[in-house]
Amino acid sequence: MNATQLAQNAYSSPAAPIKTARGVELDAFSRITRRILETATSKNHAGLVKALHENRQLWTLLAVDVADQNNGLPEDLRARIFYLAEFTQLHTSKVLAGTASADALVDINRAIMSGLRNQGATQ
Secondary structure, eight states, rough: OOHHHHHHHSSSSTTTOOOOHHHHHHHHHHHHHHHHHHHHHEEEEEEEHHHHHHHHHHHHHHHHHHHHHHHOOHHHHHHHHHHHHHHHHHHHHHHHHHHSHHHHHHHHHHHHHHHHHHHHHOO
16 A cells, blocks of 8 residues: 555545534533543542643633634623633632632533534534
């Protein structure tokens, strides 16, 4: 098999479906939320810190995206997402300090995942 055939097989594989931006976001939220749940319940503090860091990074990306004037989402929705990003940042600090649980972060991520699923179903 030559390089061209290998490339064609790699890029034309039906086992690797093309994901939409919404699908990528849903996967990121799902993966990170699962890690938060797993590490919080197993008392794996180092793992929880890593999962919370990843969650903060995701929410920072969302905040930057919705703060962009060229973002196509309705202004009200952009403002609500930005508020959730701010809340997530603050609440994560409380979780890391041991003064709050990660439950609120998980609930927010699950609500976002539900919205992404429902939005995908209507399009």
